[in-house]
Amino acid sequence: MGKRFCICECYYTCNFFIKEYEMHVKFVDGEQFLNDYRKILLSKSCYNPESLIPQLKKEYNRRRQVEALNIRQRQCVLQWYTPRHPHLYTLQQSFLDSRFLEVVEAAQQPDQTCEALARLLQDHQQRVFSFPVFTKEFCEMFVEELTNYEEAPIQKSRPNTMNLYGIKLDELGFTDFVSSLQKEYLTPITRLLFPEWGGGSLDSHKAFVVTYKDGEDVDLSYHYDNAEVTLNVALNEDYSNGELYFGPMRSEVSSRRFGYTHQLGRGLLHRGQQFHGALPITSGIRHNLIIWMRSSEVRNKLCPMCNMTPKLVPVKEGFGDGFTQNEEDVCTLN
Ligand SMILES: O=C(O)CCC(=O)C(=O)O
Numbered sequence: 279m280g281k282r283f284c285i286c287e288c289y290y291t292c293n294f295f296i297k298e299y300e301m302h303v304k305f306v307d308g309e310q311f312l313n314d315y316r317k318i319l320l321s322k323s324c325y326n327p328e329s330l331i332p333q334l335k336k337e338y339n340r341r342r343q344v345e346a347l348n349i350r351q352r353q354c355v356l357q358w359y360t361p362r363h364p365h366l367y368t369l370q371q372s373f374l375d376s377r378f379l380e381v382v383e384a385a386q387q388p389d390q391t392c393e394a395l396a397r398l399l400q401d402h403q404q405r406v407f408s409f410p411v412f413t414k415e416f417c418e419m420f421v422e423e424l425t426n427y428e429e430a431p432i433q434k435s436r437p438n439t440m441n442l443y444g445i446k447l448d449e450l451g452f453t454d455f456v457s458s459l460q461k462e463y464l465t466p467i468t469r470l471l472f473p474e475w476g477g478g479s480l481d482s483h484k485a486f487v488v489t490y491k492d493g494e495d496v497d498l499s500y501h502y503d504n505a506e507v508t509l510n511v512a513l514n515e516d517y518s519n520g521e522l523y524f525g526p527m528r529s530e531v532s533s534r535r536f537g538y539t540h541q542l543g544r545g546l547l548h549r550g551q552q553f554h555g556a557l558p559i560t561s562g563i564r565h566n567l568i569i570w571m572r573s574s575e576v577r578n579k580l581c582p583m584c585n586m587t588p589k590l591v592p593v594k595e596g597f598g599d600g601f602t603q604n605e606e607d608v609c610t611l612n
């Protein structure tokens with residue numbers, strides 16, 4: 279039976295990020311917004327919450343048209359953008375660190391256990407693991423490709439509401455690359471490390487590159503991802519500070535924190551619902567590849583963004599937000 283990818287209806291009104299006040303809000307209209315948030319905004323010294331409404335309205339309208347915009351953007355890239363390194367767009371084993379290939383092979387052994395595999399990885403705290411992913415040569419060429427795209431006179435959409443700078447990899451044409459990486463190399467590992475988060479049934483992703491740079495974004499607020507499992511790979515290291523820090527899972531209460539310093543080519547795997555943030559960089563530019571990996575089996579039961587049974591809205595192209603619906607259940611009005 280065919281499956282259609284979907285978003286949850288909450289996408290249209292929930293989790294609008296207000297960077298100045300580091301807040302996620304619900305936005306249906308100005309009246310609801312002021313009723314719900316005036317007090318809390320005042321407590322954060324925001325004396326004119328009305329002034330936030332235009333930017334929220336703009337985001338509300340963008341989300342209503344996002345599918346059409348994405349399709350148009352991709353067509354524009356296909357028509358106008360000349361890749362600097364075309365061979366990078368198809369994943370090749372030579373891009374991958376030999377130690378990563380060894381881990382993948384070990385993970386595929388019939389009797390492999392989570393504990394034995396975890397011993398081959400660097401086990402930080404709270405089930406956050408790291409291991410080499412890409413070669414230095416690949417990272418350098420990939421950053422050249424991203425910079426070339428960034429400089430091309432084409433309008434770009436931004437990764438998500440929290441990251442205002444960076445590149446969406448679907449738009450640039452890396453969807454198949456990321457799907458192969460997820461299916462052939464990462465799933466054998468996540469299947470063992472995160473079984474309860476659909477590590478063995480990851481069936482879609484949202485991948486982007488975050489860029490931190492003086493004068494643009496320099497850090498990232500504390501948050502959890504719209505993902506079951508996240509891979510975060512450092513693509514360069516010529517910058518200072520900008521460490522990642524982790525807190526508890528969304529469902530836990532704990533003030534425990536630990537930090538992680540990125541290393542070129544090294545990837546970090548963590549559960550999407552584990553709180554984390556990035557400290558400010560103080561010089562240079564930091565590029566990281568982020569893959570939000572999704573399991574429809576898990577998220578179809580509970581939307582991680584509204585924490586309710588998702589209200590499914592099918593999309594025409596792409597993975598939506600990783601929810602699925604049986605083709606025959608899709609209600610077609612046109
Ligand atoms: O900057 C980083 O290393 C983390 C980025 C991140 O957590 C995200 O984009 O979801």
Ligand SMILES: [Fe+2]
Nearest residue numbers: 501502503554
């Ligand atoms: Fe994140």
